Amino acid sequence: MTLRVLDPSSEMATALGRPAPRMASLQGKTVGFISNGKEGTAAYFAHLDKMLRAEFGVADVIMRVKSNYSAPADPAILEEIPQWDAVISGIGD
Amino acid sequence: MQLASKIHEAKDFNAVQELYHSHGWTDGLPIVPPTAEAVEACLEWAMMPPDQLIGIEPVRERPITVEKLAINAVMAGCLPMHFPVVIAATTAMLQPEFLLHGATASTGGCAVLLVLNGPIRQELSTNPTFNVLGASDRATMVIGRALRLILINVLDIRPGGIDRSTIGHPGKISYCLAEDEDDSAWLSLAEQSGIPKEASAVTVMAAGAPRQIMNEWTTEPKEILETFAAEIRANMRHYSIWPGNYAIIVPKQLREHLQTAGWSKADISEFIFERARIHRREWADVGKASVVRDRGDTVYPAMDSPDQLLVIAAGGPAGGFGAVIPPWLGHKSHAVTMAIGVCMDCEPPKI
Numbered sequence: 001m002t003l004r005v006l007d008p009s010s011e012m013a014t015a016l017g018r019p020a021p022r023m024a025s026l027q028g029k030t031v032g033f034i035s036n037g038k039e040g041t042a043a044y045f046a047h048l049d050k051m052l053r054a055e056f057g058v059a060d061v062i063m064r065v066k067s068n069y070s071a072p073a074d075p076a077i078l079e080e081i082p083q084w085d086a087v088i089s090g091i092g093d
Numbered sequence: 094m095q096l097a098s099k100i101h102e103a104k105d106f107n108a109v110q111e112l113y114h115s116h117g118w119t120d121g122l123p124i125v126p127p128t129a130e131a132v133e134a135c136l137e138w139a140m141m142p143p144d145q146l147i148g149i150e151p152v153r154e155r156p157i158t159v160e161k162l163a164i165n166a167v168m169a170g171c172l173p174m175h176f177p178v179v180i181a182a183t184t185a186m187l188q189p190e191f192l193l194h195g196a197t198a199s200t201g202g203c204a205v206l207l208v209l210n211g212p213i214r215q216e217l218s219t220n221p222t223f224n225v226l227g228a229s230d231r232a233t234m235v236i237g238r239a240l241r242l243i244l245i246n247v248l249d250i251r252p253g254g255i256d257r258s259t260i261g262h263p264g265k266i267s268y269c270l271a272e273d274e275d276d277s278a279w280l281s282l283a284e285q286s287g288i289p290k291e292a293s294a295v296t297v298m299a300a301g302a303p304r305q306i307m308n309e310w311t312t313e314p315k316e317i318l319e320t321f322a323a324e325i326r327a328n329m330r331h332y333s334i335w336p337g338n339y340a341i342i343v344p345k346q347l348r349e350h351l352q353t354a355g356w357s358k359a360d361i362s363e364f365i366f367e368r369a370r371i372h373r374r375e376w377a378d379v380g381k382a383s384v385v386r387d388r389g390d391t392v393y394p395a396m397d398s399p400d401q402l403l404v405i406a407a408g409g410p411a412g413g414f415g416a417v418i419p420p421w422l423g424h425k426s427h428a429v430t431m432a433i434g435v436c437m438d439c440e441p442p443k444i
Contacts, residue, residue, distance in 0.1 A: 003109055006127045007099040008118050008164045008246040010155055039384070070195025070425050072152055 036069035138173035148187035196299035202258030203421035206300035210283035211293030219271035237267030262302035309413025322368035335423025344408025369395035
């Protein structure tokens with residue numbers, strides 16, 4: 001006997017954000033870091049900061065830390081993003 | 094009734110199992126085939142149309158309809174009478190203070206603990222006594238499982254996907270119990286949250302695995318509670334030092350000593366709040382010296398305030414056992430209590 005059963009998944013694909021256009025170069029750009037603030041992030045982002053400036057000619061690096069590492073970024077951080085050329089949102093765990 | 098979900102066809106019961114397993118729609122156990130008839134019975138019991146919106150998952154902005162909850166509840170083995178609890182528990186999980194995404198995605202690997210209060214415990218023939226944390230009865234088993242299947246299927250919270258748990262624990266199969274209100278002189282957990290005794294309610298808590306204690310060699314309340322407090326302190330050293338909702342399960346044998354001495358839940362919470370705290374330097378005793386730094390003398394309480402302790406009367410009649418259930422991670426997630434099948438804040442109908 002054929003059983004007719006229902007789909008338990010949401011069937012509602014979340015509208016995924018699209019990556020911003022890729023930059024040909026980071027030279028002279030401003031890069032923002034959004035850190036989750038965990039123990040492991042400090043050294044990781046500090047190293048990345050140096051690397052971006054020394055090896056890729058990044059002009060400025062802005063470091064922002066979420067107030068709650070298990071929640072989305074705070075609205076104040078999101079408001080800043082348009083002022084940056086690129087964002088690195090990293091998890092340090 | 095017009096259901097919106099896609100219909101799949103399978104030639105028999107076994108084919109249904111393979112279909113659902115192959116799509117990643119199960120927890121690895123067999124499921125009850127969610128036919129339209131079974132799903133509609135749940136919706137009719139809850140008196141809700143299939144497209145009723147229960148909430149929107151805030152991080153991915155995913156709408157959650159009652160139809161999808163019903164499908165997953167049927168799969169978990171729920172009868173229609175179980176379904177209102179599933180709706181209320183899902184609604185509770187969607188409250189901002191529960192921080193659903195963090196609690197279900199974290200490497201910390203907590204599960205969602207459900208505690209049932211009120212008349213529904215008896216209507217569903219729950220068993221809040223023997224083996225209360227381990228498949229003690231049909232209702233709590235299937236309701237807890239329904240919540241997990243909803244997380245898996247409706248919100249795609251699967252191991253290795255959004256669920257990044259390093260270890261997890263068996264409560265992620267089902268983690269639900271009823272409080273033994275009939276054999277307790279204490280206020281129920283729901284009453285402590287202001288819900289009338291005549292109403293039913295469910296409390297959700299982002300919870301670690303239970304840690305069992307034993308002390309059957311005293312009748313002194315403070316000595317009994319010292320054992321619970323010590324287990325909490327151990328969790329603070331070995332797992333997480335941050336304060337938040339802890340739950341303790343107090344079965345009848347220990348409960349009677351406390352109640353005979355006149356201790357209320359509030360008294361218990363006050364005592365444990367004072368006793369369950371550690372110095373940061375204690376981390377050095379358990380291999381975590383590198384993060385003590387210059388704050389060794391700082392004292393950390395297990396809870397921000399006594400009312401963060403959930404005292405739950407439950408467990409078999411004999412044995413000086415008990416359990417401490419730690420929070421996922423401090424106060425990032427707060428336990429939420431939700432009335433079942435009633436609207437606490439609705440305005441009265443206009444006549």
